[in-house]
Amino acid sequence: MWLEGVIGIPANKTTGRSAVVVHYILKAYDKPSKFGINNGKISKLQLRQNGEIVANYDRGWDIYPATKEAEIALCILLNQHN
Numbered sequence: 001m002w003l004e005g006v007i008g009i010p011a012n013k014t015t016g017r018s019a020v021v022v023h024y025i026l027k028a029y030d031k032p033s034k035f036g037i038n039n040g041k042i043s044k045l046q047l048r049q050n051g052e053i054v055a056n057y058d059r060g061w062d063i064y065p066a067t068k069e070a071e072i073a074l075c076i077l078l079n080q081h082n
Helices: 068-081
Strands: 002-010 019-028 042-049 052-058 061-063
Antiparallel strands (some): 019 042, 042 052
């Protein structure tokens, strides 16, 4: 199943924003797979910040999470869908 959405990550005080928005698109299966992140259900995942890809997984990491916000969003998505 494909899922798409946004996650608001609280920003630090130096950015002048209340939150950083991370857009995600992921494909998750009903059962874990050796192709999933950490052998889990998510086999495809893309995270974007300000239109730029900050993480991409397609049965393996093409782009590891490049920002702290991407790392946090990944943790949230793994907790919810993996």
